[in-house]
Amino acid sequence: MRTDSRLKRVLEKGYFAVTAECGPPKGADPKVIKTKGKILKGFVDSVNVTDNQTGVVRLSSLAACVLLKKEGLDPVLQMTTRDRNRIALQSDVLGASALGIRNLLCLSGDHQSFGNQPQAKGVFDVDSIQLIQLVRQMRDNGVILGGDALSAPPRIFIGAVANPFADPFSYRVIRLGKKAAAGAEFIQTQCVYNLPRFMEWMNKVRDAGLHEKVYILGGITPLKSARMAEYMSKQVAGMDVPEEIINRMKSVPAKEQRQEGIRIAVETIKALQAIEGVRGIHVMAIEWEEAVPQLIEASGLFPRPEL
């Protein structure tokens, strides 16, 4: 299916892709998005916009994607299944496509109890894999759930997430296979600090032949401080931050920790580039989008290919 997704073209042409994340504001000011877009432009192939991440109300992913598109970027719309039922989800897929958004990342989303609206009803009408499948049906078969035909199918490059560090470890690759079979075309993983564990996961992924079925982009989050490293290690579910990394951050004085974080990230990126089956990186520099250009340049990934 032809799409104008830059991300898809970069990956199809065999380049090592770079995507980044843009966190929308807790407010209605479009300037925040435009500013972040300007920082990232030229250093990345596509930009994800999170969807009320952690259950905190923010400017919607769809709106932010439109703003980024106006800035000349290739946005990745993120849709969780926590806040919308199948009617709204399918409707938003059509709307996104109509607005020229060509990439969609399907996730279940963080539970509503974590955010600032814990009394909200978590919808979970469908889960992330069912969402992948239904978007693929809309695009390839031109039908919605239940079989009604669409007057015009959406054009979407479908993505999903994978967490190589969550349990049960043995089942993770089977589930990745399920996502691929359901229609996922690219995968963005949870951020990588534990390289050996990641490589173990990639071994299993390759054994299952999945690296040829989906484009895998390894997640990268540069650490801002030793405290951040510790917080992520202990408080964030599904995160694996080895002691060596935490100690490395601690061993450096506070005002040099950001640079050390960047250094670690660059090393990780270089290591990921060497792993067979890893086709790119996804940089999640949360509220530190300014670090992305430096990171991409230091990793030798600038400039991005001309297509």
Next chain:
Amino acid sequence: MDQRSAGLNIVIFFCRQLDANQDVNRRALEKELGSRIKFFPLPCSGRIESLHLLRALETGADRVYLITCPEGSCRYREGNLRAGKRLAFAQGLIEEIGLERERLELIRATQDVQMTIDERAQEILMREAVVGPSPIKKSVAGPAV
């Protein structure tokens, strides 16, 4: 002022195992104090129900005591522990209606001290009256002026 002098109504639930001759030993106090003291022996303190404690208060007790065997000595293993939990539950309930938790009290006997039931009761009567007569005993016709 001690509880005896304050004229408080005392109810004592206690485990039979604490005093083999409890029915004889308590007679003197029962005669002396009449309805101001009531003894309820239990086959095990763990047989207490929160409801018994509430009803004791409802029928006019000012203080209700539950005396259990020492920790680890319950003949039925954890009866004395269960007793504590039921008393705590009853305390929570009476607190919700504004009655002091202290009106219900758990006394755990200790291994080293052997006392008859009347000795225990005397000791209780000598204690300082930390709560006064129960507000339950006010007449229904209206609060005291």
Next chain:
Amino acid sequence: MITAERKPLSEIKEMIAPYKKILVAGCGSCVAECASGGEKEVGLLASALRMDAKMEGREAEIKEVTLDRQCVYEFIDQLTGLIGQYDAVLSLGCGAGVQAVAGIFPEAIILPALNTTFIGQTKEAGLWIENCRACGDCKLGYFAAVCPITRCAKGLFNGPCGGSKEGKCEVDPDAPCAWQLIVERLDKAGRLDLLQKVYPPADWSKQQGKGPRKIRREDQIV
């Protein structure tokens, strides 16, 4: 069983404030099993309310009765004759019981003393855990008898999510990750094949209904 918990006394008092003669009615079924509305609990609540009335110098007549079940017309009928003598009934039945009684005695005031919570099991003495959400379309056969709707916080049918850590759910660290359980059990039974295909979106209309759901059985009519 259906589980419930007693409302705080302050809330109950507010509800019964306008009434002097109150019938506290318990249920010997589910709520007795979860120690919130059986005969004992009726006794405890009635005793507390009587003492409370005395302390505040209020007149109150608080009587106790416990039905075998509060959700079946045949048992509720036993209240006929009794109910008319009281200003209000404080029911310790679950929501189904409270409404069933109110349906049979529409002129009476029936008040709920409990918050009905969930369908669950008695895991051990003093511990009740939710395990069913009455979806009307039981899928337990595909998930090793672990309900993904009830026991997975996100209700995933193709789980686990990325937050499962050491067999625990990221939302409630005391709760086991349902999907870890499902995968382990199916693996042991040699039936991981059941998870190969994408389990399709559920038919939630079976749970949601068009208003209150009902079951009609002609063969059961007397």
